[in-house]
Amino acid sequence: MREARHEAVTDGRERAGAALRQAIAAHKAGNLAAAEAGYQAVLAHDPEQADALHLLGLANHQRKAAREAFALVRRAIELRPDVAAYHHSLGRILGSNGKHAHALRAFIRALRLAPGHLGAENDLAATLCDMRRFGEAESLLENSLARSPGDADLRSTHARFLLMTGRAEQAVVALHAALKLAPHHVGALNNLGVALNLLGNTADSRLALERALAIDPNSVDANTNYGQLLLLQGEYAAGWAHHEWRLRRQDYRRKFAVPAWRGEPLGGRTILIWCEQGLGDAIHFIRYAPMVAARGGRVLVECRRPLHRLIAGVDGVTAVFDVGKSEGYAAHVPVMSLPHVFGTTLGDVPAAVPYVPRPAPSPIDGGGARLKVGLVWAGNPDNLRDGARSRRLSDFAPLAALRDVAYYSLQVGAGAGDPPPAGMPVTNLMPQVKDFYDTAADLAALDLLITIDSSSGHLAGAMGVPVWLLLDKVADWRWLMGRDDTPWYPTMRLFRREGDWPSLFARVAQALRQFEPRR
Known part of the structure; x- marks a missing residue:
């Protein structure tokens, strides 16, 4: 009898082992x-089979079922806390959900259990990059690559580090090295596409991203980056479609x-437009709210608090809420998906402006100057x-020669403390500003805004205020190319910067001499 039970247990384990291998x-x-x-x-036979729990967690992670993935891998760790692979997987699940500090601890635990684990080192380096701890990431990558120079994943992560630290040319070299080792490495091809685009080589960037998508048509990053490249090149129909992949991140x-x-x-149903990414993106695409309302919708908008008063005055908007605070809607749409929805x-x-409120101008005394010009530089x-x-504000020095212009700062954040160039007084308008509606009132009192690519630039454009946007050689996709x-x-x-930045500011100063205000 005892032998029969033993044989039954052994047979059950063998079947479970075979089922696990098949899975x-x-x-x-x-x-x-x-x-x-x-x-x-396998788990129906043995609920505490840690390998099955771990691998089922990874499958859930691949399906984007983050909560289930986390619970399964955590249970595997509870059963077998000394398995490095489990901690490594837990770190990947946490990191992909933006929990970088927790992911960091999981990778470190994996490496304590299995020193030299290349996968854990690679993901730890990537997480350090995400946390902007670039010095630690560089040291780790250099040590790992010294031991394993033929690892394509490490080389691709090193290239991503170079990209994130502003070294696109070096990143391209590193990515070509990675692709020699693994020609079908989708991550390396995607990063190569990004790097080449940053260098202005859009033709080869497109080829790299198309190769990535030929290998993995479901790559979220490659689809998103390809969409932005198409939009940069003015191919809006296909570009908007690929840009929708961002929602799968x-x-x-x-x-x-x-x-x-x-x-x-x-x-007559209620619809929620929810704002995403930056404040400027919300201002840029809220222009579609009247078009949504025209489809018979009662439009609610969720956005960040500094935009509330401004967006509440947009035609077609019924009410504005903080993010996640609205209710009672029957459908939703991300604000940056609206160009795709409407087939723009x-x-x-x-492009009819203004499409945001244009408040009564703030009482800004120009002191008799010919022009009142706002500045945003960071x-x-x-x-x-x-x-x-x-x-830096000092970069605007060529404008100091124009004595008939009064300058006003609309700068917020760390750059607000920049000293102005010698002989160029700049009046700070921001101490009295509470939100973008107040900024709109200031812009309404100015003749021109000169700004880097900023939310204030979007606001001026949305109001119909003259605005000059200062762009690097390779600009954001929405500004297209060569115009x-x-x-x-x-x-x-x-x-657009063609040579160095001083020559761009010299061009701006010359254009400002010839600028006539619309009054």
């Missing part, structure tokens, strides 16, 4: 459904109980491309 084979072949069914069958974690709006008639092309951009320093976007105007804002002029 792993299905997982490796990309058949997630079969893999998950196999892991669940892990940092777009918000879930809705109502369907996404695709442009169908709303028939270069020839039919909704953006968010956390933006990875801020080094190519932001300037000094934009279909989005009829009162905006683009100044």
